[in-house]
Amino acid sequence: MTSNHSAPEHESDDDQLCSELGLPARGIHLVKMEGRVFLRFSGEVRDAGLTVPYELVPAQGxxxxxxxWRKMDRETRLDLLRERSGERAVRELHDGAAAFVRELAGECEDYGLDAMTFLRTLEDLQTSEPAGVVFDRVRQRLEHAVERQREERHAERTKQSINLAEYPASFEVARRLPRKFIALLGPTNSGKTHRAIEALAKAPSGIYLAPLRLLALENYERLQGFTAHGKPLAVSLVTGEERRVVEGATHVASTVEMLDTRTLVDVAVIDEIQMLADRDRGAAWTAAVCGAPARTVYLVGAPEARRAIEALAERLECQLEVHVLKRKGPLSVEATSVRKLKNIRRGDALIAFSRRDVLMWRDMVTEAGLSVATVYGNLSPEVRRAQAQRFRDGAADVVVGTDAIAMGLNMPIQRIVMTSSVKFNGYEEEEIPAALARQIAGRAGRYGIHEEGLVAGFDDETHQVMRALLKEKPAPLNTSGFSVAPTLEHLHRIASVTGETSLAKLLKRFVHNIDVPDGFFYPRITEDQSGRAEWLDSLPLSVAEKFTMSLVPISGKVMSLQNAWEHWAISLSRSKPTRLDPERQPLHHLGLHEVEDTCRLYSAYAWLGYRLPEYFPDIAMAQDLSRQASERVDTLLQDQNAATRRRHSKKFR
Known part of the structure; x- marks a missing residue:
């Protein structure tokens, strides 16, 4: 036979060769497919109570x-067929198939699965791959089925272990109390927080819950100005990074995440209640509303939160009293945009939406001859307060800041000037929502200082956008889907029914598998926590330790901070305490951004110190170093302002 024979002649010749060797009668077939010429053996295994037909390619098939194959002469092909189809090859394949059937049947019995669901593949899978590869594929299918079965079982157990409809009942003190909600809703400068704080100060005991450390600190000092029985009110401050605990304190100012749900008080004030809708932190407000252990709970915030508050009050079976307050002074949009730096005036606040833009505008305004106070989110609360105080005292003509000024800083601003109406939302640049525009603009025209507040855009486009946004009615908050974040107790409960120890998997189970009967409460985790969990799972840490490390308030986008966090986690996994060395990085050698990050680093260390004091023991030192870093930031900001003004004055001599 020569290589130029046609395919049909080859096939006919191959059929003759197979017949000559008696292969079809022995269940052996010559097959051409998938770019291969091979032998397939047919047979049947009777084992483990099963009858399993197969069509498989032997190891040397x-x-x-x-x-x-086409180039081989007839004798060569005949010899090769005879060699590869011998009784030994048939017996080895059959014995291998029988052993595999026994193995798989046993495993299927262990897991309560039908073995034939998988073993039918031995006859149905038409492939040139050797039997060993086919067996591996079937094993893989079984593994996936077992994993699916385990997943379904664990999902069902998780669902049975946590029912979010019962979430409010997890707050035992609040659950037993007859609670009354008083909603004080209104725009900025409507006096709602002032009214709530006065009611809090008059109560025998109480707690103020703030969205920011800065607000907690301001109202801590405010409460200290009140008296009870002729003595100053005894007030403690509790934030994630700081504790100023006064023995016998009747009142506490706290960040919302630090709510003590076990200590009964007469009055609780939950500030910025519209934060219920916040993507990352809303769960803390849900917990506060459900768990504040007070007979009277003041819910203070924007009017758009009203329907959400009403829904929560009804669900929690709490009496609700709603007061809608009006702004104490008028707020007007200027006739035209500002357009030029020379039109910036004393008492203005310029708003930008990034640290870089704030510093750029600060320099431009300073070069225009005005002194500037600077406020942005990367600054510590202490620096923000110091900068705001300079503006209040008249040491700064203008404040330039991000929307950080919209919450927690009371300043005598006459006019808000928006340098942009576009903000990065974590994913993309987008126009700010009407609610944020209204909150920022509302900072203009402090009651008792200015007759009215003014708002303008620096450029024409921003001016027109702000005019439209302030006319727009903010969308009301949703009346269901209130965020609930996992607690350590939740994760331990899931772990106990699934045997899972991976934090990433426990968090996913919490989000995807727990029972959410009507969607009124809904499970949420942040992307930061999810990403950190996967990295933490690579370390020999307990679920509790991983959970704590996943919540450290430190930015993973700043390399030095991310490296510090990873170092802390690795040290913890080795049961090795992390100590601070104040001499390691002298502040006077660092630039502004580096000192800001150093301040955040020490604050995060203090946060950890309160939760894992055995491994992060230098809390007092961290707080002291954080204060030093804050002072250094404030000094650098003032020095930069002064240097810019000197350059300006030289230019115009």
Whole structure:
């Protein structure tokens, strides 16, 4: 037979060869597919109470590629067929198939699965791959089925272990109390927080819950100005990074995440209640509303939160009293945009939406001859307060800041000037929502200082956008889907029914598998926590330790901070305490951004110190170093302002 024979002649010749060797009668077939010429053995295994037919390729069943097969002469092909189809090859394949059937049947019995669901593949899977590869594929299918079965079982157990409809009942003190909600809703400068704080100060005991450390600190000092029985009110301050605990304190100012749900008080004030809708932190407000252990709970915030508050009050079976307050002074949009730096005036606040833009505008305004106070989110609360105080005292003509000024800083601003109406939302640049525009603009025209507040855009486009946004009615908050974040107790409960120890998997189970009967409460985790969990799972840490480390308030986008966090986690995994060395990085050698990050680093260390004091023991030192860093930031900001003004004065001599 020569290589130029046609395919049908080859096939006819191959059939004759197979018949000559008696292969079809023995259940052996010559097959050409997938670029191979090979032998397939047919047979049947009767074992483990099963009858399993098979069509499999033996280990040495592949004979050649079609091109090479065609070039072989008849005798060569006959010899190769005879060699590869012998009784030994048939017996080895059959014994291997029988052993595999026994193995798989046993495993299927262990897991309560039907073995034939998988073993039918031995006859149905038409492939040139050797039997061993086919067996591995079937094993893989079984593994996936077992994993699916385990996943379904664990999902069901998780669902049975946590029912979010019962979430409010987890707050035992609040659950037993007859609670009354008083909603004080209104725009900025409507006096709602002032009214709530006065009611809090008059109560025998109480707690103020703030969205920011800065607000907690301001109202801590405010409460200290009140008296009870002729003595100053005894007030403690509790934030994630700081504790100023006064023995016998009747009142506490706290960040919302630090709510003590076990200590009964007469009055609780939950500030900025519209934060219920916040993507990352809303769960803390849900917990506060459900768990504040007070007979009277003041819910203070924007009017758009009203329907959400009403829904929560009804669900929690709490009496609700709603007061809608009006702004104490008028707020007007200027006739035209500002357009030029020379039109910036004393008492203005310029708003930008990034640290870089704030510093750029600060320099431009300073070069225009005005002194500037600077406020942005990367600054510590202490620096923000110091900068705001300079503006209040008249040491600064203008304040330039981000929307950080919209919450927690009371300043005598006459006019808000928006340098942009576009903000990065964590994913993309987008126009700010009407609610934020209204909150920022509302900072203009402090009651008792200015007759009215003014708002303008620096450029024409921003001016027109702000005019439209302030006319727009903010969308009301949703009346269901209130965020609930996992607690350590939740994760331990899931772990106990699933045997899972991976934090990433426990968090995913919490989000995807717990029972959410009507969607009124809904499970949420942040992307930061989810990403950190996967990295933490690579370390030998307990679920509790991983959970704590996943919540450290430190930015993973800043490399030095991310490296510090990873170092802390690794040290904890080795049961090795992390100590601070104040001499390691002298502040006077660092630039502004580096000192800001150093301040955040020490604050995060203090946060950890309160939760894992055995491994982060230098809390007092961290707080002291954080204060030093804050002072250094404030000094650098003032020095930069002064240097810019000196350059300006030289230019115009």
């Amino acid at each position: 592949v004979l050649a590629k079609p091109s090479k």
